[in-house]
Amino acid sequence: MSASARFGDALLRQAWLSLRLNFRAPMPVVYGYLLPVVFLFGFGGIFRAGNPPLLAEMGQLLTITILGSAALGLPTALVAERERGVWRRYRLLPVAPAALVGGVVLARFAIVAGAVALQLVLAHLVFGTPWPSQPLVFLVAALAATFAFLGLGLVIAALADGVPVVQALGQCLFLPMILLGGVGVPLAVLPIWAQRLAGFMPGRYAVAALQSGFTEMRDPVGLGYAFAALLVVGAAAAAIGLLLFRWDSAFRAGPRQRLGALLALAAWVAVGLGAAGTGRLRPLLPPGYAWQEITDAQIATITYENLPGDNELVTRLAPPLVQPFASTRLESVAARLAVWAPAQTENSGENIRHLVALAALADLAQDPQEGEIARLVYDRLRAVHPADELRRGLAWIILCPDDGTVVTSASAFGLRREIDENAVRNRAPLYAQKFLARELGRIREP
Amino acid sequence: MSSAPPPLVSLRALTKRYGATLAVDGASLAVAPGEIVGLLGQNGAGKTTLLECLLGLRAADSGEITLAGLDLRSQPREALRVVGAQLQPSALQDKITPREALRFHAALYGVAADVAALLARFGLVEKADARFDTLSTGQRQRLALALALVHRPTLLVLDEPTTGLDPQTRRALHQILRDHRTAGGGVLLSTHDLDEAERLCDRVAILHRGRIVADAAPAALLIRASAGTRLRCRTAQPQSFPDFQSSADGLAHAAVAQEAARAIAALTRAVQEAGNTLVELQLSPPTLEDAFVALTGDAWDDKPEAAP
Numbered sequence: 001m002s003a004s005a006r007f008g009d010a011l012l013r014q015a016w017l018s019l020r021l022n023f024r025a026p027m028p029v030v031y032g033y034l035l036p037v038v039f040l041f042g043f044g045g046i047f048r049a050g051n052p053p054l055l056a057e058m059g060q061l062l063t064i065t066i067l068g069s070a071a072l073g074l075p076t077a078l079v080a081e082r083e084r085g086v087w088r089r090y091r092l093l094p095v096a097p098a099a100l101v102g103g104v105v106l107a108r109f110a111i112v113a114g115a116v117a118l119q120l121v122l123a124h125l126v127f128g129t130p131w132p133s134q135p136l137v138f139l140v141a142a143l144a145a146t147f148a149f150l151g152l153g154l155v156i157a158a159l160a161d162g163v164p165v166v167q168a169l170g171q172c173l174f175l176p177m178i179l180l181g182g183v184g185v186p187l188a189v190l191p192i193w194a195q196r197l198a199g200f201m202p203g204r205y206a207v208a209a210l211q212s213g214f215t216e217m218r219d220p221v222g223l224g225y226a227f228a229a230l231l232v233v234g235a236a237a238a239a240i241g242l243l244l245f246r247w248d249s250a251f252r253a254g255p256r257q258r259l260g261a262l263l264a265l266a267a268w269v270a271v272g273l274g275a276a277g278t279g280r281l282r283p284l285l286p287p288g289y290a291w292q293e294i295t296d297a298q299i300a301t302i303t304y305e306n307l308p309g310d311n312e313l314v315t316r317l318a319p320p321l322v323q324p325f326a327s328t329r330l331e332s333v334a335a336r337l338a339v340w341a342p343a344q345t346e347n348s349g350e351n352i353r354h355l356v357a358l359a360a361l362a363d364l365a366q367d368p369q370e371g372e373i374a375r376l377v378y379d380r381l382r383a384v385h386p387a388d389e390l391r392r393g394l395a396w397i398i399l400c401p402d403d404g405t406v407v408t409s410a411s412a413f414g415l416r417r418e419i420d421e422n423a424v425r426n427r428a429p430l431y432a433q434k435f436l437a438r439e440l441g442r443i444r445e446p
Numbered sequence: 447m448s449s450a451p452p453p454l455v456s457l458r459a460l461t462k463r464y465g466a467t468l469a470v471d472g473a474s475l476a477v478a479p480g481e482i483v484g485l486l487g488q489n490g491a492g493k494t495t496l497l498e499c500l501l502g503l504r505a506a507d508s509g510e511i512t513l514a515g516l517d518l519r520s521q522p523r524e525a526l527r528v529v530g531a532q533l534q535p536s537a538l539q540d541k542i543t544p545r546e547a548l549r550f551h552a553a554l555y556g557v558a559a560d561v562a563a564l565l566a567r568f569g570l571v572e573k574a575d576a577r578f579d580t581l582s583t584g585q586r587q588r589l590a591l592a593l594a595l596v597h598r599p600t601l602l603v604l605d606e607p608t609t610g611l612d613p614q615t616r617r618a619l620h621q622i623l624r625d626h627r628t629a630g631g632g633v634l635l636s637t638h639d640l641d642e643a644e645r646l647c648d649r650v651a652i653l654h655r656g657r658i659v660a661d662a663a664p665a666a667l668l669i670r671a672s673a674g675t676r677l678r679c680r681t682a683q684p685q686s687f688p689d690f691q692s693s694a695d696g697l698a699h700a701a702v703a704q705e706a707a708r709a710i711a712a713l714t715r716a717v718q719e720a721g722n723t724l725v726e727l728q729l730s731p732p733t734l735e736d737a738f739v740a741l742t743g744d745a746w747d748d749k750p751e752a753a754p
Contacts, residue, residue: 025540081539085533093551094556247503
């Protein structure tokens with residue numbers, strides 16, 4: 001048997017053994033399969049009103065599953081075996097170390113794939129969530145996300161001296177990504193600073209990549225960056241994790257392991273800086289920037305990969321409306337838009353900002369016709385602002401969300417409830433992105 | 447003309463430090479085919495570190511290690527192929543079965559092992575498909591030894607293999623090691639059991655504070671250490687004797703004598719002259735413990751060595 005055949009044989013045998021042993025113990029099954037199902041039903045309970053249900057949340061849901069099984073499950077299994085002396089025994093085998101570690105990683109790939117498949121099937125059967133509309137993109141996204149998080153799992157295994165330390169370190173990764181990284185809480189509803197921070201966390205890119213397998217809203221440039229970010233984070237972590245792999249619990253984690261962990265985190269920083277440098281983390285412009293001075297190059301840095309779909313829970317946007325409108329309220333809204341004072345000032349940029357804020361208000365107030373109101377706002381913007389002016393005005397909202405003034409109520413449109421200004425400022429840029437994407441031809445109307 | 451086979455183990459001037467602590471200090475040791483060598487030492491003497499360096503689990507700071515003539519540093523995989531090792535801790539995954547473990551290890555060594563015969567030889571047939579976490583300590587130790595032998599190695603390296611075993615299992619394990627020796631294999635085992643070292647080993651190397659202070663057959667060690675016969679006696683009335691240590695009440699007395707007959711004659715004469723009576727006299731032949739004490743100057747501590 002050649003050396004490569006021996007390597008492959010050892011890798012597959014180790015993978016098969018790891019896989020079988022995983023299913024014999026209750027805890028890996030609970031954490032690997034039962035918990036993701038609980039998450040699925042939790043998400044289903046919260047987001048079942050979506051149309052279709054859960055479609056907009058599948059990226060988040062599957063990222064949580066992959067993150068848990070890969071970045072927590074893998075190091076827990078490895079460190080537990082190392083503490084028992086299993087890896088010390090393996091070290092004496094005449095087999096390349098990478099084959100044995102690789103076998104465990106390969107088994108974990110299969111375990112993650114099983115959990116993802118289980119969630120897809122249950123979501124489809126129980127909630128009627130559609131299958132991924134882009135199966136190939138979804139498959140590549142799932143592999144890239146699993147690769148990235150397994151790499152992080154190897155770093156944790158190298159760093160942790162015991163299973164409790166694995167849990168602690170895992171939570172240090174897990175919780176920030178869940179809460180601030182666009183994984184548990186949708187990126188669209190996070191404050192601006194958290195959205196910027198999320199650009200430095202692989203969870204955001206995993207959500208974007210996985211979600212792109214489900215929703216038709218895709219930005220090829222942004223999607224490419226998400227895949228690249230996952231591969232960079234995963235490759236750096238996997239290389240460091242393998243290099244610093246410890247066979248024996250007698251060897252405690254030292255400066256080498258800590259330095260390695262910092263290098264793995266440096267890949268996150270590099271990805272975040274890359275995103276910031278290429279305009280993927282907004283806002284980019286300093287406060288007080290004049291909207292007229294926004295250049296085409298600055299507009300070109302705006303990306304659209306994380307936008308929710310038009311039928312999703314936030315930032316709904318109805319398809320183009322045909323006159324006469326089906327409801328008298330919409331007739332009234334269209335008429336009032338033409339005379340609404342906040343959109344009649346001498347500053348076109350402010351007028352655009354106020355109109356977009358109106359769409360955000362309707363969305364935040366959960367108006368029954370929020371999607372139609374947003375569509376009427378867009379039609380009004382196009383009717384009164386030249387294309388170039390509209391682009392700069394919309395880009396100003398996206399790049400300088402804290403500038404200018406925003407309206408927080410609009411009783412003339414039946415939106416009497418006062419909405420928090422920060423909420424409006426967070427939501428308005430999403431509508432501005434949707435409108436700008438259409439202006440630039442990045443999204444084509446049906 | 448055929449040349450003699452190389453020693454299965456050849457350690458030369460092995461040194462290993464942990465910071466300022468010198469764990470192994472220039473140790474040299476050899477194990478020939480057909481030989482069982484015991485490594486005897488106190489807690490922290492460096493036995494486990496020495497075995498770990500020998501197996502490449504820890505990098506020695508200096509020294510040479512060859513296994514069956516293969517340099518461990520330049521040919522680690524080839525060298526380790528000749529070794530079957532059983533270390534502490536020697537646990538496996540909780541849910542693996544003995545049959546699976548043996549098959550897995552055999553496959554990774556690339557050998558077609560007779561797993562059924564191994565299970566039978568180590569008394570594990572009934573537990574062949576039981577999960578590891580349901581096995582007793584003795585069964586786990588036997589499985590560890592079966593795993594060490596799965597690829598039919600010529601050298602066995604065992605770290606305190608009989609710790610925690612019942613006498614019957616211990617005897618069975620000794621027989622397996624003797625069989626291995628008879629078949630031309632070699633065994634290097636660390637042990638805390640002086641009796642085991644004396645009865646099982648062809649040679650015993652005493653490791654003291656990282657240095658091998660003696661390396662010889664057990665009988666030769668006793669001679670080299672000039673370990674004498676142990677004399678214990680009791681007298682009817684309190685009395686003291688030269689060369690004897692007496693208890694506080696002066697009734698119990700003990701000594702180690704190089705010439706037991708002469709010492710007993712002197713003792714009885716002294717008792718008669720004092721009008722006293724000798725009510726009890728015990729003679730014990732010298733043991734490895736006596737040799738250990740004589741060679742190292744330290745008392746023997748019979749607690750098993752903790753992992754570093």
